[in-house]
Amino acid sequence: MDITLVEARRKAVLRQKRRAQFARFLTQLFIYAMLLFGAFLVMIPFYWLLRTSLMWEGDIFLYPPKWLPIPPEWYNYVRIFSTPHIPMPAFWKNSIILVVLATIGDLFSASLVGFAIGRMRWRGRNILFASVVATMFLPFQVTIIPTFLLWRYTGMLNSLRPLIIPSWVGHPFYIFLMRQFIMSIPAELDDAARIDGCGVFGIYRHVILPLTMPALATIGIFAFQSKWNQFFLPLIYINTKERLPLAVGLYYFRAMVGSGQIHTSWSHLMAAATVSVLPILTVFFFAQRTFIQGIVISGVKG
Numbered sequence: 001m002d003i004t005l006v007e008a009r010r011k012a013v014l015r016q017k018r019r020a021q022f023a024r025f026l027t028q029l030f031i032y033a034m035l036l037f038g039a040f041l042v043m044i045p046f047y048w049l050l051r052t053s054l055m056w057e058g059d060i061f062l063y064p065p066k067w068l069p070i071p072p073e074w075y076n077y078v079r080i081f082s083t084p085h086i087p088m089p090a091f092w093k094n095s096i097i098l099v100v101l102a103t104i105g106d107l108f109s110a111s112l113v114g115f116a117i118g119r120m121r122w123r124g125r126n127i128l129f130a131s132v133v134a135t136m137f138l139p140f141q142v143t144i145i146p147t148f149l150l151w152r153y154t155g156m157l158n159s160l161r162p163l164i165i166p167s168w169v170g171h172p173f174y175i176f177l178m179r180q181f182i183m184s185i186p187a188e189l190d191d192a193a194r195i196d197g198c199g200v201f202g203i204y205r206h207v208i209l210p211l212t213m214p215a216l217a218t219i220g221i222f223a224f225q226s227k228w229n230q231f232f233l234p235l236i237y238i239n240t241k242e243r244l245p246l247a248v249g250l251y252y253f254r255a256m257v258g259s260g261q262i263h264t265s266w267s268h269l270m271a272a273a274t275v276s277v278l279p280i281l282t283v284f285f286f287a288q289r290t291f292i293q294g295i296v297i298s299g300v301k302g
Helices: 002-053 075-079 088-118 125-137 140-153 161-169 172-183 188-195 200-211 213-228 232-237 246-255 266-286 288-300
Strands: 256-258 261-263
Touching: 002 266, 075 266, 088 125, 088 161, 088 172, 088 200, 088 213, 088 246, 125 172, 140 161, 140 232, 161 213, 161 232, 172 213, 188 200, 200 213, 213 266, 232 246, 246 266, 266 288
Parallel strands: none
Antiparallel strands: 256 261
């Protein structure tokens, strides 16, 4: 009788475990199905962008629409680099120069200022840090006219310098992020470096920089993304077509000149937009873990 009771209890426990496992499986299946559905919705605009870039101009607005570009018109991607009155290679060159120099400036200034505020002890550093953080709450629209006049008086308008030089002065958010990360590094490492004969810059070079590589990588990704997609400031500071970055240069594909008339070539515009998005997607694909870690660092640590 006791053996039968034990066997019945064992079977009941097994049934309960199977039900729990099946319920867990259904829950995970529902979660993954919702994630796939959300990913599908997010990918629709990207698919439509790629599909339009590979179609003939007359097939774009057909109804019912063509879902597949058959046959694909790959020559659209060649045409955007040889379109008259639109210097696409110059747009790419300007964007690369802007992104490289501005990103290096953001990394250098954020690491140096973050080290000075977060590690060194000097009078007024907390006040200075509070002032830097306070500038993050200043509306961007308030500083447009004074900044424009500043660059105008210095004779740097119509060039990439107004877009690059501020990165070497320091970005408030990047300084805040670096300072918070540096403060999480044990101060005993600085004392050990001083015993070995390192000065202030030796500690910065041999101790702080190697340990802050995750934060530097995060800042580099954020800086690359913001500078590559920058549209408003180049539109204000630059008035020569050949000196514009790619994000602003795409606008010229909306007003292509052909046969004496101004028209919009949607296939060429979408091809140019696809080419401009590729660097961002490539960087995110290879550095998505660092990108997500940067969001966690900037939102949780401190």
